Amino acid sequence: MKQIFLVVLYTLGSFCLFSQSLTGTNGLFKIPSAYIAPDGNSYIGASFYPKGYYEYLNAGSRYTAMPTFITLSMYERVEIMFRYTHQLGHEVNPQTQYFPDRMFTLRYNALKEGKNNPAITVGLHDVSEAFGGTTAIPWFLSTYLVASKSFQSNSFTVSPTIGYAYDVFGASRPMIFDGVFAGVELTANQFSYITVVAEYDSSNLNVALKTTVLGHLHFAVGLLDMQALSGFFTYRFNLSNR
Amino acid sequence: MRSFILVGLWSLGLFSAHAQESQLIQSLSDQGFENLASVAKGKDLYITYENNLYRFEAKGLANILMNLSEFDLDAYERIHFLLRSQDIPMAIVSVSLEDLSAFKNGIIDRFALATKMQFSIEIDKIEDYFKAAERMNSSFYKIDIPIGLRFDYLLGDFNDGFQSRTYVNSRVLSTLGRGTEFEFDFLNIVQNDIPGRAISSPVTMKITQSARFGQNTFLSASLGYLPQGRFGMYTRFRNYLDKERFYLELMYGVTRNGYLDENWAIQNNRNSDAFWQAVFNYRWNKYDTDINLAYGTFYAADLGYKFQIQRQFNEVYFSLFYARTDVKSSGSFGSVEPAIIGFSLTVPFGQSKFIKPGRIRARTEDQFYLLYRYSGFSSSGIDILYGNDIFSDIREFYPEVLRKGLMKHLKP
Numbered sequence: 001m002k003q004i005f006l007v008v009l010y011t012l013g014s015f016c017l018f019s020q021s022l023t024g025t026n027g028l029f030k031i032p033s034a035y036i037a038p039d040g041n042s043y044i045g046a047s048f049y050p051k052g053y054y055e056y057l058n059a060g061s062r063y064t065a066m067p068t069f070i071t072l073s074m075y076e077r078v079e080i081m082f083r084y085t086h087q088l089g090h091e092v093n094p095q096t097q098y099f100p101d102r103m104f105t106l107r108y109n110a111l112k113e114g115k116n117n118p119a120i121t122v123g124l125h126d127v128s129e130a131f132g133g134t135t136a137i138p139w140f141l142s143t144y145l146v147a148s149k150s151f152q153s154n155s156f157t158v159s160p161t162i163g164y165a166y167d168v169f170g171a172s173r174p175m176i177f178d179g180v181f182a183g184v185e186l187t188a189n190q191f192s193y194i195t196v197v198a199e200y201d202s203s204n205l206n207v208a209l210k211t212t213v214l215g216h217l218h219f220a221v222g223l224l225d226m227q228a229l230s231g232f233f234t235y236r237f238n239l240s241n242r
Numbered sequence: 243m244r245s246f247i248l249v250g251l252w253s254l255g256l257f258s259a260h261a262q263e264s265q266l267i268q269s270l271s272d273q274g275f276e277n278l279a280s281v282a283k284g285k286d287l288y289i290t291y292e293n294n295l296y297r298f299e300a301k302g303l304a305n306i307l308m309n310l311s312e313f314d315l316d317a318y319e320r321i322h323f324l325l326r327s328q329d330i331p332m333a334i335v336s337v338s339l340e341d342l343s344a345f346k347n348g349i350i351d352r353f354a355l356a357t358k359m360q361f362s363i364e365i366d367k368i369e370d371y372f373k374a375a376e377r378m379n380s381s382f383y384k385i386d387i388p389i390g391l392r393f394d395y396l397l398g399d400f401n402d403g404f405q406s407r408t409y410v411n412s413r414v415l416s417t418l419g420r421g422t423e424f425e426f427d428f429l430n431i432v433q434n435d436i437p438g439r440a441i442s443s444p445v446t447m448k449i450t451q452s453a454r455f456g457q458n459t460f461l462s463a464s465l466g467y468l469p470q471g472r473f474g475m476y477t478r479f480r481n482y483l484d485k486e487r488f489y490l491e492l493m494y495g496v497t498r499n500g501y502l503d504e505n506w507a508i509q510n511n512r513n514s515d516a517f518w519q520a521v522f523n524y525r526w527n528k529y530d531t532d533i534n535l536a537y538g539t540f541y542a543a544d545l546g547y548k549f550q551i552q553r554q555f556n557e558v559y560f561s562l563f564y565a566r567t568d569v570k571s572s573g574s575f576g577s578v579e580p581a582i583i584g585f586s587l588t589v590p591f592g593q594s595k596f597i598k599p600g601r602i603r604a605r606t607e608d609q610f611y612l613l614y615r616y617s618g619f620s621s622s623g624i625d626i627l628y629g630n631d632i633f634s635d636i637r638e639f640y641p642e643v644l645r646k647g648l649m650k651h652l653k654p
Binding site: 039040072074075080082092093094096097098099100102104128239240 | 403583
């Protein structure tokens with residue numbers, strides 16, 4: 001029975017370098033990675049931030065938040081994402097002056113991963129203001145450089161990521177990632193459908209478990225700051241030919 | 243005597259090849275392909291057709307290629323297909339029968355076959371071959387009724403954060419001659435919580451004449467009740483340079499604001515506007531991407547420019563845009579934005595293969611379109627909608643789109 005269960009799990013699950021993060025871009029749990037999914041890959045998903053971990057407008061971080069996002073590898077080196085985030089239970093009306101946040105993200109993979117070199121990606125989160133598209137305050141701005149590399153042994157695949165976020169545009173608010181962030185993903189090759197994540201998001205330590213089911217569904221559950229339960233799910237589909 | 247026999251055999255061979263060619267054209271006609279004709283030139287067979295049977299041109303072509311093996315075409319080495327739209331020649335596709343046979347027998351795969359095939363929008367010479375050819379199954383005077391969904395929405399109102407309106411749209415399309423098309427579009431509101439005027443009513447009733455001239459030049463002129471509540475005319479002139487890699491488009495229109503109410507009476511017929519636009523487009527074939535810069539007047543007669551990058555994945559289009567015009571856009575929380583940004587998504591909708599075109603045919607619309615503008619209340623940089631014309635589906639005929647489409651749809 002146990003063997004059948006394992007065979008089913010093995011068939012349904014698969015290791016995938018390309019999975020989303022809480023923010024909606026490709027990443028570990030909260031931090032972004034340097035990987036960009038193959039050309040034409042798209043993800044629709046939603047994540048969950050507990051109270052205290054998502055600050056927005058007048059209500060600060062008093063509400064739990066649910067970002068919903070669509071992410072597309074528009075080219076083999078370019079990832080774009082549009083995110084629409086609700087603070088759950090926060091009413092939209094003239095008194096609260098609350099409205100769900102909309103943000104746009106662009107990431108460019110400057111260097112593809114090679115045998116001896118990591119993938120390197122430049123990320124621009126919520127930079128509409130910088131490009132003149134809006135004068136609204138960017139609540140989730142972050143600009144960074146990130147590198148990722150995978151190493152595979154007979155038993156494990158280890159993918160460390162390190163990045164540095166620097167305020168290029170002179171943000172009117174603190175950035176979501178600010179300074180050094182880093183993390184590692186670990187997958188036992190025998191159980192390739194489960195990935196363990198540990199990361200430092202430039203202010204907190206987070207841990208998570210991620211899984212891919214049927215090649216299209218990604219789930220993650222983890223602890224932000226090692227204490228607050230959080231997670232996400234995404235559905236992947238491909239718009240290109242192959 | 244011997245030469246007499248040889249002449250007899252040769253004539254018999256020709257007759258047999260001609261019979262197979264006729265059967266092929268008859269078969270395509272029976273399937274529902276239109277404006278058919280064939281011409282043989284030595285070892286080359288030229289076939290022209292119009293596809294109103296499959297939603298995507300490449301899928302229609304793939305279907306034809308896969309059925310070719312049913313016919314004995316050994317007398318030919320290559321087959322050339324001239325694809326048409328509204329009877330206007332659009333693109334030429336050439337395939338070697340040897341390669342096609344190798345594909346059917348599993349010697350080469352669909353990627354290799356599509357790579358070996360030749361595609362071009364340079365059709366001037368080939369079109370001449372069909373001038374005297376007899377046509378079969380004309381697409382003229384048939385009525386198509388595409389039915390689809392449209393969706394409008396508004397974000398950012400503090401009284402109601404998400405307002406939407408859903409329409410079922412029914413169009414009537416009829417090709418009346420080469421490039422001449424009548425279009426009628428009726429929007430029926432099935433759900434609405436956006437304040438303001440909204441009635442189920444006709445939104446388009448126009449005649450469009452499209453034409454193709456030499457050197458990849460196209461012209462389209464529409465007259466009547468045009469989309470977005472305007473009466474008048476638009477003309478568009480487009481010239482492709484270096485095949486489909488670049489084009490320059492010039493648009494000029496003269497219209498009056500107005501609309502047809504629920505009784506089909508003309509309302510608010512005033513405020514004349516002249517519109518003009520110059521568009522420069524670069525096609526990045528490797529990634530089926532249009533990089534497009536438009537300068538001129540937009541929907542609200544606002545003057546400015548719009549920069550757009552649009553990626554095509556077969557029938558899916560994803561576009562990012564940035565526009566800056568002399569109308570400032572009002573953004574979230576009372577801000578005034580100097581420019582507007584956003585994206586649009588077009589996805590295929592409904593059937594991929596329609597029923598055979600007849601005198602009257604109902605079918606699903608080809609596409610569903612969704613637009614996101616960061617400042618939804620703004621009228622800055624909104625595209626002018628022209629309705630159906632020769633440019634509506636022109637990208638389906640681009641060589642690399644046909645090639646990649648065949649890679650997807652060809653099956654041995």
